[in-house]
Amino acid sequence: MHKDSLEDCYKMSTTRFFIRRLPVSMLAIFSLALLIFGAGAAQAASLEKDFSSPPDTARPHVYWYWNNGHISREGITADLEGMKRAGIGGVMIFNVGGSFPKGPVRCATPEWRALVKHAVLEAARLGLEVNLNNSPGGWSGSGGPWITPELAMQKLTWSETRLSGGRKIQVRLARPPVTETYQPEYFDPPKPLGYYRDIAVLAFPTPPTEQPQTTSLQTALRLTASDPKFNVQLATDGKEETIASLTAAAGQPAWIQFEAAAPFPARTLHLDFSPGGAAQGGSLLASDDGSHWRKVRAFTSRNGMRITAPFEAAPARFWKVVFEAPGDMTIGVSEAQLSAAYRIEDWTGKAVFDMFGLDKPLPPPTSAKAPADSIIPRERIVNLTSSLKPDGTLAWDAPPGEWTVIRFGYTPTGQLTGTTAAYGGRPGGRQVQPGGARSALEIRARAVPRRHGHQPARAGDPPGQL
Numbered sequence: 001m002h003k004d005s006l007e008d009c010y011k012m013s014t015t016r017f018f019i020r021r022l023p024v025s026m027l028a029i030f031s032l033a034l035l036i037f038g039a040g041a042a043q044a045a046s047l048e049k050d051f052s053s054p055p056d057t058a059r060p061h062v063y064w065y066w067n068n069g070h071i072s073r074e075g076i077t078a079d080l081e082g083m084k085r086a087g088i089g090g091v092m093i094f095n096v097g098g099s100f101p102k103g104p105v106r107c108a109t110p111e112w113r114a115l116v117k118h119a120v121l122e123a124a125r126l127g128l129e130v131n132l133n134n135s136p137g138g139w140s141g142s143g144g145p146w147i148t149p150e151l152a153m154q155k156l157t158w159s160e161t162r163l164s165g166g167r168k169i170q171v172r173l174a175r176p177p178v179t180e181t182y183q184p185e186y187f188d189p190p191k192p193l194g195y196y197r198d199i200a201v202l203a204f205p206t207p208p209t210e211q212p213q214t215t216s217l218q219t220a221l222r223l224t225a226s227d228p229k230f231n232v233q234l235a236t237d238g239k240e241e242t243i244a245s246l247t248a249a250a251g252q253p254a255w256i257q258f259e260a261a262a263p264f265p266a267r268t269l270h271l272d273f274s275p276g277g278a279a280q281g282g283s284l285l286a287s288d289d290g291s292h293w294r295k296v297r298a299f300t301s302r303n304g305m306r307i308t309a310p311f312e313a314a315p316a317r318f319w320k321v322v323f324e325a326p327g328d329m330t331i332g333v334s335e336a337q338l339s340a341a342y343r344i345e346d347w348t349g350k351a352v353f354d355m356f357g358l359d360k361p362l363p364p365p366t367s368a369k370a371p372a373d374s375i376i377p378r379e380r381i382v383n384l385t386s387s388l389k390p391d392g393t394l395a396w397d398a399p400p401g402e403w404t405v406i407r408f409g410y411t412p413t414g415q416l417t418g419t420t421a422a423y424g425g426r427p428g429g430r431q432v433q434p435g436g437a438r439s440a441l442e443i444r445a446r447a448v449p450r451r452h453g454h455q456p457a458r459a460g461d462p463p464g465q466l
């Protein structure tokens with residue numbers, strides 16, 4: 001639009017012209033005057049009145065924690081009457097467990113439901129609103145005792161079997177590691193679980209670095225450490241729960257060392273740490289004589305749990321892991337292994353098998369650097385799933401060569417929701433995969449009376465499912 005016609009347009013309306021040219025402060029005064037001397041006078045009076053005596057719709061709501069079954073009719077009434085006196089407008093009932101010892105009323109029992117009903121009716125009497133968190137057990141909207149093992153959150157698990165081909169094979173494949181127990185409630189002893197289902201059986205030619213002649217060299221490595229009290233057995237027994245403590249001498253670095261009788265073609269360093277006992281990082285060094293060292297690579301503990309660090313280096317007789325750690329810190333080594341097999345850097349983190357460190361960036365993919373003899377061509381992978389019998393026996397006419405057979409399955413993670421309030425006489429809460437949430441919501445819906453909030457309850461009201 002042309003400038004002149006734009007001006008004309010403004011002049012067509014005196015008010016608009018006036019307003020457009022007013023400074024902002026003048027506009028504010030003009031608006032305020034309208035508010036005070038017009039209809040705003042009544043509004044101001046109402047605002048003052050509502051401020052001194054707020055309507056129910058403006059009153060605050062609060063969380064109302066029911067601490068692990070410590071609830072009673074008298075307590076509920078006293079709480080609600082106290083909140084009413086304090087000006088509270090409504091509550092959200094939130095059952096929690098956590099570190100509270102169990103109280104007399106267990107969550108989701110008929111007794112508990114009767115108390116929820118009592119709370120809702122008492123709130124209605126007092127003109128308070130009631131909301132319920134969408135799970136009976138605290139932050140456990142995704143799980144509870146109604147979740148059976150097959151609905152629980154699962155993880156992949158597998159076992160490996162090495163065998164020589166060129167013959168008809170009949171072998172029992174080991175059942176992969178399974179979550180055998182879980183602890184359903186805070187103070188309860190563990191209960192059996194042991195749920196497992198097969199997914200697939202795959203076979204592939206065993207890479208040369210993982211064949212017996214190499215793995216036997218790996219097994220023969222001698223492990224020593226800077227700390228004479230370091231328990232080598234605990235660091236090499238294959239169990240995460242057994243831990244070897246490594247304490248540095250004052251002013252000296254802590255280290256462990258692998259020694260071979262002949263140059264060993266190492267390709268991956270594996271370290272597992274105890275919870276809270278991880279080194280911040282460190283370096284891997286190699287030597288031919290145990291005196292003159294060359295640096296192979298550095299590593300850092302991204303998640304404080306585990307390190308899988310591949311590298312390319314010439315075979316050497318001595319391999320030393322030097323840890324970075326504060327001088328007074330004791331490192332807890334669950335497992336330490338130097339392997340001739342190549343593994344992808346931090347593969348357990350990339351597969352989300354590690355609980356921690358997910359907020360930190362993963363190392364870049366290194367598969368492009370993988371040695372050619374460690375790569376398994378897709379076309380060499382044989383699917384043997386249909387040859388697995390229910391008892392775990394595999395019948396296979398195996399082609400010549402060394403083979404690795406992997407039996408994949410799944411088992412519950414064993415993780416529980418928290419802070420789960422105690423449940424009455426049921427197997428206990430398990431976290432679930434999506435789909436189980438519907439069950440949680442159904443349980444919740446059944447607990448809510450059909451009449452609540454400001455609607456006063458009357459004799460003969462439908463009681464819902466309480």
Ligand SMILES: [Ca+2]
Binds near residue numbers: 234235
């Ligand atoms: Ca161990």
